Amino acid sequence: MEGPTNGHRTFFVSGSTDGLGLRCCNQLAESAPAVTDASKKRVIAIHGRNPEKIAKTKADIEKQNEANAANFEIISFQGDLSDMNSVKKLADDVMAHFNEANPLDVFMNNAGIWTSKDGGLQKSACGKFEQTFMANVIAVHILLKKMLTGPPATVPKKIVVTSSGGHKMHKEPIDVDNFNFEKGEHSPSKAYSQSKLLVIMLEVAYFEKGMIPATTTMLSFCPGWIGTNMGGAKGRDINEANETFTFATSDKYDNAGGRPIYYKQYDADAEVNPQTLDKEACLRVYDHLEQVCKE
Numbered sequence: 001m002e003g004p005t006n007g008h009r010t011f012f013v014s015g016s017t018d019g020l021g022l023r024c025c026n027q028l029a030e031s032a033p034a035v036t037d038a039s040k041k042r043v044i045a046i047h048g049r050n051p052e053k054i055a056k057t058k059a060d061i062e063k064q065n066e067a068n069a070a071n072f073e074i075i076s077f078q079g080d081l082s083d084m085n086s087v088k089k090l091a092d093d094v095m096a097h098f099n100e101a102n103p104l105d106v107f108m109n110n111a112g113i114w115t116s117k118d119g120g121l122q123k124s125a126c127g128k129f130e131q132t133f134m135a136n137v138i139a140v141h142i143l144l145k146k147m148l149t150g151p152p153a154t155v156p157k158k159i160v161v162t163s164s165g166g167h168k169m170h171k172e173p174i175d176v177d178n179f180n181f182e183k184g185e186h187s188p189s190k191a192y193s194q195s196k197l198l199v200i201m202l203e204v205a206y207f208e209k210g211m212i213p214a215t216t217t218m219l220s221f222c223p224g225w226i227g228t229n230m231g232g233a234k235g236r237d238i239n240e241a242n243e244t245f246t247f248a249t250s251d252k253y254d255n256a257g258g259r260p261i262y263y264k265q266y267d268a269d270a271e272v273n274p275q276t277l278d279k280e281a282c283l284r285v286y287d288h289l290e291q292v293c294k295e
């Protein structure tokens with residue numbers, strides 16, 4: 001069911017109460033290798049925004065994978081990614097739980113949102129940011145910065161950000177003064193494609209700033225069009241969507257601190273927005289996020 005995991009034992013999957021994150025966690029539970037020592041069980045950290053849904057998800061994964069129950073443990077974290085304070089607390093909670101003696105091996109930044117067209121431009125909890133920019137970009141930076149700047153032994157060995165082929169739709173040069181659509185012309189699809197471009201550029205910026213240790217692989221990918229709440233009924237059957245799980249578990253994509261690669265499903269040569277090749281633009285994204293996170 002999976003390739004070698006390089007001994008990775010602990011996994012955190014954001015946005016795992018539904019869709020691709022939930023499927024990935026079920027696959028992690030089903031495939032957890034047999035252990036005789038309970039301290040060696042695979043640890044699967046699920047995350048969501050709603051405490052009741054988190055509790056139900058934990059119970060559902062445990063029930064669905066009862067046959068392999070001895071080999072995995074589900075733990076959970078709560079945090080609303082559209083709320084800066086909640087994300088900062090989530091980052092603190094995750095890094096307080098995982099430590100040098102019990103490091104987080106794999107961080108899957110799977111959560112992502114596409115706001116509804118009906119509500120017009122939707123804001124983050126603090127009212128300062130467009131909600132997609134907050135949840136899909138600022139939240140990612142808060143979580144990744146916390147992980148990358150912790151004690152070296154606690155930096156995850158693999159960091160995967162789910163992007164989207166939609167990132168290529170953002171053709172105009174990125175404009176830090178318009179990340180929240182301050183200059184107008186907002187639409188949910190524009191906000192989404194911009195956000196998915198910015199997270200790839202952010203990964204490149206971490207690389208350019210020398211923040212990715214040689215023991216860490218960082219990458220992004222697009223899972224393709226999948227029939228989830230976000231993807232809708234016409235997407236590919238979720239039971240055939242193995243990308244999130246494969247990128248979490250296979251060592252095939254390891255690149256030892258190299259420049260983060262964008263994959264379209266499993267295709268490393270997938271067309272990528274040329275703006276991701278512009279080092280200065282990527283660093284501008286990083287600097288801007290640093291500034292807004294301090295405000």
Ligand SMILES: NC(=O)c1ccc[n+]([C@@H]2O[C@H](COP(=O)([O-])OP(=O)(O)OC[C@H]3O[C@@H](n4cnc5c(N)ncnc54)[C@H](OP(=O)(O)O)[C@@H]3O)[C@@H](O)[C@H]2O)c1
Binds near residue numbers: 014017047164224
């Ligand atoms: N589906 C596709 O066709 C497709 C294509 C390309 C890329 N992607 C990307 O794949 C990833 C997963 O998408 P999906 O299709 O599985 O989406 P989904 O079915 O809508 O699931 C999204 C997950 O994120 C959680 N979430 C949403 N808003 C949140 C918030 N404010 N704070 C914390 N958690 C929140 C959801 O929690 P609740 O359970 O509470 O809603 C759910 O667990 C996303 O990054 C998406 O952009 C998807």
